[in-house]
Amino acid sequence: MTIDQVKGYVEAEIHTLQRAQNARVTTPEWLILESHSPFHLQVSPEAIKGGFFKRLTALQGGLDGTMFYTGAAFHTQYSSLLWRFNKEKLIPMMMEYW
Numbered sequence: 222m223t224i225d226q227v228k229g230y231v232e233a234e235i236h237t238l239q240r241a242q243n244a245r246v247t248t249p250e251w252l253i254l255e256s257h258s259p260f261h262l263q264v265s266p267e268a269i270k271g272g273f274f275k276r277l278t279a280l281q282g283g284l285d286g287t288m289f290y291t292g293a294a295f296h297t298q299y300s301s302l303l304w305r306f307n308k309e310k311l312i313p314m315m316m317e318y319w
Contacts (some may be wrong), residue, residue, distance in 0.1 A: 232248060235249060
């Protein structure tokens with residue numbers, strides 16, 4: 222969706238809620254709206270063969286064991302799987318350093 226389409230959709234939903242509550246229908250003031258696309262980033266097969274994930278994983282524990290990373294680069298964009306990664310992989314790695 223374009224930024225204008227997103228704004229239109231959100232404003233229409235706000236108006237629906239306002240009308241459902243018999244409230245005055247107002248248009249929100251947009252302070253900031255940023256695109257989060259592309260949402261699903263992918264690594265090329267060539268980069269994977271070239272050791273992308275090995276180098277990415279090597280970042281864990283950098284800066285003398287004080288720097289750890291998490292996020293979509295280490296797992297998919299689904300938060301439940303990311304929290305599982307954090308709990309089962311990242312936190313135990315951190316505990317080994319401390």
